[in-house]
Amino acid sequence: xxxxxFTPHRAVISSWIVIGMSLIMVAAVSVLAVFNYxxxxxxxxxxxxxxxxxxxxxxxxxxxTGMMGRFGAESxxxxxxxxxxxxxxxxxxxxxxxxxxxLAHNDPDYIGQQFTSxxxxxxxxxxxxxxxxxxxxxxxxxxxxxxxxxxxxxxxSRTPKMREGMRMNMRGPDNETIWCQPGWMEGLPQDRxxxxxxxxxxxxxxxxxxxxxxxxxxxxxxxMTSAIILLLGMAxxxxxxxxxxxxxxxxxxxxxxxxxxxxxxxxxxxxxVTEPGRTVTFVNPIAADMLDLDSMESMGKPTTAILPAxxxxxxxxxxxxxxxxxxxxxxxxxxxxxLTAAVSATNIISEDGDFVGTMFILRDLTQVRRLxxxxxxxxxxxxxxxxxxxxAHEVRNPLSSIKGYATYFxxxxxxxxxxxxxxxxxxxxxxxxxxxxxxxxxxxxPSDLKCRxxxxxxxxxxxxxxxxxxxxxGGIRITTSIDETMAPLLxxxxxxxxxxxxxxxxxxxxxxxxxxLSISSRxxxxxITITITDTGTGMSEDTGNKIFDPYFTxxxxxxxxGLAVVRKVVEAHNGTVEFTSRENHGTTFTIFLPRxxxxxxxx
Numbered sequence: 001x002x003x004x005x006f007t008p009h010r011a012v013i014s015s016w017i018v019i020g021m022s023l024i025m026v027a028a029v030s031v032l033a034v035f036n037y038x039x040x041x042x043x044x045x046x047x048x049x050x051x052x053x054x055x056x057x058x059x060x061x062x063x064x065t066g067m068m069g070r071f072g073a074e075s076x077x078x079x080x081x082x083x084x085x086x087x088x089x090x091x092x093x094x095x096x097x098x099x100x101x102x103l104a105h106n107d108p109d110y111i112g113q114q115f116t117s118x119x120x121x122x123x124x125x126x127x128x129x130x131x132x133x134x135x136x137x138x139x140x141x142x143x144x145x146x147x148x149x150x151x152x153x154x155x156x157s158r159t160p161k162m163r164e165g166m167r168m169n170m171r172g173p174d175n176e177t178i179w180c181q182p183g184w185m186e187g188l189p190q191d192r193x194x195x196x197x198x199x200x201x202x203x204x205x206x207x208x209x210x211x212x213x214x215x216x217x218x219x220x221x222x223x224m225t226s227a228i229i230l231l232l233g234m235a236x237x238x239x240x241x242x243x244x245x246x247x248x249x250x251x252x253x254x255x256x257x258x259x260x261x262x263x264x265x266x267x268x269x270x271x272x273v274t275e276p277g278r279t280v281t282f283v284n285p286i287a288a289d290m291l292d293l294d295s296m297e298s299m300g301k302p303t304t305a306i307l308p309a310x311x312x313x314x315x316x317x318x319x320x321x322x323x324x325x326x327x328x329x330x331x332x333x334x335x336x337x338x339l340t341a342a343v344s345a346t347n348i349i350s351e352d353g354d355f356v357g358t359m360f361i362l363r364d365l366t367q368v369r370r371l372x373x374x375x376x377x378x379x380x381x382x383x384x385x386x387x388x389x390x391x392a393h394e395v396r397n398p399l400s401s402i403k404g405y406a407t408y409f410x411x412x413x414x415x416x417x418x419x420x421x422x423x424x425x426x427x428x429x430x431x432x433x434x435x436x437x438x439x440x441x442x443x444x445x446p447s448d449l450k451c452r453x454x455x456x457x458x459x460x461x462x463x464x465x466x467x468x469x470x471x472x473x474g475g476i477r478i479t480t481s482i483d484e485t486m487a488p489l490l491x492x493x494x495x496x497x498x499x500x501x502x503x504x505x506x507x508x509x510x511x512x513x514x515x516x517l518s519i520s521s522r523x524x525x526x527x528i529t530i531t532i533t534d535t536g537t538g539m540s541e542d543t544g545n546k547i548f549d550p551y552f553t554x555x556x557x558x559x560x561x562g563l564a565v566v567r568k569v570v571e572a573h574n575g576t577v578e579f580t581s582r583e584n585h586g587t588t589f590t591i592f593l594p595r596x597x598x599x600x601x602x603x
Contacts, residue, residue, distance in 0.1 A: 029226040037219045044211045045132065045144070052146025052204045053130040059084055059093065059202070063152040066184050077185045077193075081106040083390060087383075091143050091205040095150055096121070097192060103200050104188050111188070115203070126201040134208065143205035150193070150202040228267065270341075270362035273348075276355055278303045278315065287362055290339060291331065307360075314345035315358060323347045328365065340365045396437050403430040436561070449495060449572055453488040456496075456528055456593075460521060463497050467504045475514035486523040489593060491573055496593075499569040502562040503532045503589050510536025510587065527575070527594035534588075539581040547579075 062080050085093045085106035095104040100116040124131070130148045185193060193200055270287030274280055279302050283295045291307070298306050303315065310329045317325045326344040344361040410423035460482050471478050507517050515535035522529055539547065550564045570577045573593055581587035 033219065033222050033226055036222055037215065040215050040218060044208075044215060048144045048206055048208065048211070049130065049132045049146055052132065052144070052206060053148075055084070055090070055204050056130065056146065056148060056202055059204075060150070060152050077104065077188060078108060083386065087386070089207050089210070091207055092203075093205075094203045095193060095200045096203060097200050098198050103193050108187075121201070124201075135205075144208040144211075145203055145205045147201055147203045149199040151199065152194070270360075270364075272307070272360040272362070273357055274303055274359075275357045278358075280306065281357065287360070290341060290362055290364060311343060311345070311360060314343065314360070318345055318347055318358070323349070338366070340369050396434065399430055399434050399437075403427055403434075406430065449492040451490050451492050451573075454491050454493045454496075455486075456489050456491070456521065456530075457482050457484045457486050459493055459497060460500070460519065460530070463500045463504070464519060466501060467508065470505070471508055471517060474508055474511065476508055476511050476517055477515075478517045478519065481518070481520035483522050486521065486528055489528055490596060491593060492569075495569045495572070499566040499591070500530070500532075502566050506562060507532060507534035507536065507587070510534055510538075512537070515586075524592075527592055530591040530593070532589045532591075533586060535586040538583045538585050538587055540583055544579070544581055 059080070062084070063077060066077060066080060081093050081104060084090070092110075093106045094102055094110065094115055096115045097103055098121055099118045100114055100121045102110050102113050102115045105111055124133070124147065126147055126149050128149050128151060130146055132144060132146045135143055135145050192198075267284070268286070270290050271282070271284045272280060272287050273282040279300055280298045281300075283293055283298045285295065287293070288295045288298070293306060303312055308329070308331055310327075310331075314325050314327065324344060324346040326342060329341055329343050331339045331341065342363045342365055346359055346361075347355060348357045348359055350356050406423050406426040410420050410427065413420035413423065460480075464478060464480065468478060504517070504519075511517070511534055518531075518533040520531045547563050548567050550561055567577050570591055570593070574596060575591060575593040577589065577591050579587060579589045
C-alpha cells in the first residue's frame with residue numbers, strides 16, 4: 001500500500017480557502033448587521049414622525065378649543081404651549097413665521113428671537129403635510145424635529161353655537177370668519193399667528209437620544225450574535241479542511257461538536273434540533289426551561305410527543321422555496337402562565353444537498369411584550385392625566401360656588417317644598433362631581449407616600465369596621481381570618497386603607513341579595529398577602545380584562561376609577577394586585593405587599 005504524502009502546497013491551498021470563506025462570512029454578517037441597523041433607524045424615524053404629527057394635531061385641536069373658550073377664561077395659548085412641552089421627551093414647541101422669527105414658544109424668553117434663518121425656512125418649504133429633520137442645537141441634545149404649517153382653524157369648523165363675547169379676528173380658509181376667545185393669545189402676535197396669507201410654521205422638537213441609545217444597544221447585541229454565528233461557521237469550515245485522515249477527522253469532528261454544543265448551550269436563545277425522521281436530537285437548557293422539557297428524556301422522542309402543536313405546524317410550513325419559517329407563538333406552561341416567543345424553524349442541508357434535520361430557534365418575548373404594553377399604557381395614561389388634571393382644576397373652582405349658592409337657596413324654602421328638594425339634589429350632584437374630580441386627580445398626580453411601620457392586622461380590623469354597617473344593611477356577613485402575629489410593615493396606612501375600602505365597597509355592591517365577604521391575611525416572610533373574596537355576581541373574562549382601566553365601570557353610578565386607584569396604590573408600594581372571578585361564582589382579589597426599606601419605596 002502506497003501512502004500519499006501530505007504536501008505543503010495542499011496545506012497552503014486549504015488555508016487560503018479557509019481564509020476566503022471566513023472573509024465572505026464576515027462580509028455577509030456585517031452587511032446583515034448594517035441592514036438591520038438601517039431598518040431600525042428608519043422605523044425610529046417613522047415612529048417619531050408619526051408621534052410628532054399626532055402632537056401637532058392635538059395641539060391644533062387644543063388651540064381651536066381654547067379659541068372657542070372651552071378651556072375657561074383663565075387658560076391661554078402660552079399655557080397650552082408650556083403644558084404640552086412639559087412631557088419629558090419633548091424639548092420645545094415653537095410657532096415661527098416665514099422669516100424664521102419666533103411668534104410663540106413654550107419658553108416665553110424665546111419669543112421674538114430668530115429660530116432659524118430665512119434661507120433655511122425657504123429650504124424646508126413647510127406645507128400642510130408633516131415633515132421632519134434631525135438637528136443639533138447648541139446647549140441641547142440632538143432633537144428630532146417635526147414641522148408643518150400651523151392650521152388651528154379648519155374649513156367648516158365654525159358652528160352657530162360660538163360663545164357670546166368672542167370677537168372676530170380675520171378671514172380664514174375659504175374666506176371663513178375666524179373667531180377667538182378674548183385674551184386667548186394675550187401677549188402673543190395674534191394677527192400673525194392667525195394670518196391666512198402667511199401661515200406660521202409649528203416646530204416640535206423631540207429628544208431622540210433614548211431611541212438612538214436603544215438602537216446602539218441593539219446593534220451591539222446584533223454584532224455579538226453575529227460574532228457567535230461567525231465563530232460557529234468558521235469552526236465548521238475549519239473542521240472540513242482538517243479532515244486529513246479518518247482518525248484525525250473523527251477526533252476533530254468530536255471536538256467541534258463539543259465546542260458547538262457548548263456555544264449553543266450558552267446562547268441566550270432556545271435551540272432544538274431534530275433529525276430527518278422528526279425525532280429530537282438536541283435541546284439546550286434555555287429551550288428546555290421555556291417548554292418545560294427534560295433535555296435528556298427528550299432525546300430520541302418524536303416532535304409530536306413533546307413539542308406544542310404550533311411548533312409542529314412550522315415543520316409542515318417549510319418548503320424547498322421557503323426553508324426558514326418564523327412565527328410568534330404563545331405557549332402555556334405547567335403552571336398555567338402564558339409564554340410568548342419568536343420561533344424560527346429552518347432545514348439543515350448538507351454540502352451535498354442532503355437534508356440532515358431541522359433546527360428550531362426560540363427567543364422569549366414575554367417580558368418584551370409586557371414592557372411594551374406597560375410603556376404604551378403609561379404613555380396613554382400620562383397624556384390623559386395631564387389633560388384631565390388641567391381640566392379638573394378648572395372645573396373644581398366653580399363647583400364650590402355652585403354648591404354655596406345651592407345651599408343658600410335651599411335655606412330659603414320650606415322644608416318639604418319642591419324647590420328645596422331641587423336645591424338639595426343640586427348639592428348632592430355637585431358633591432358627586434367633586435368626588436369624581438378628586439378620584440381623577442388621584443389617578444393623574446404622582447404617588448406621594450408617607451410610609452411608616454404599620455400593624456396591618458390593626459389596619460385591617462379598623463378598615464372592616466368602616467364598612468360593617470353597609471354590609472349589615474345589605475344582609476352581608478363578614479368573615480375574617482387575620483394573622484394577628486404579623487410583623488409591622490412599612491406602608492402608607494392612609495393609602496392602603498383607601499385601596500382596601502375600594503375593594504370592600506366593590507364586593508358589597510356586587511352582592512345584591514346578601515352573601516359573604518371574606519377577608520384574610522398571612523405573613524409570607526418576604527411580605528404580607530391580603531385576600532378579599534365575595535360571593536357576588538362575578539365577572540366575565542372580557543370584563544376582567546378591563547377592570548383596572550380608568551373610567552371602565554359596570555355600575556350605573558360608578559366612576560370607573562376605584563380599581564385604578566387600588567392598582568396605583570399597591571404598585572406604588574412595589575406590590576402586586578391580582579384577581580380571579582367567575583360569573584355568578586364571586587370574585588377574589590389578592591394583594592401582596594413586600595417588605596422593603598423606605599428608600600426602596602422612594603425609588
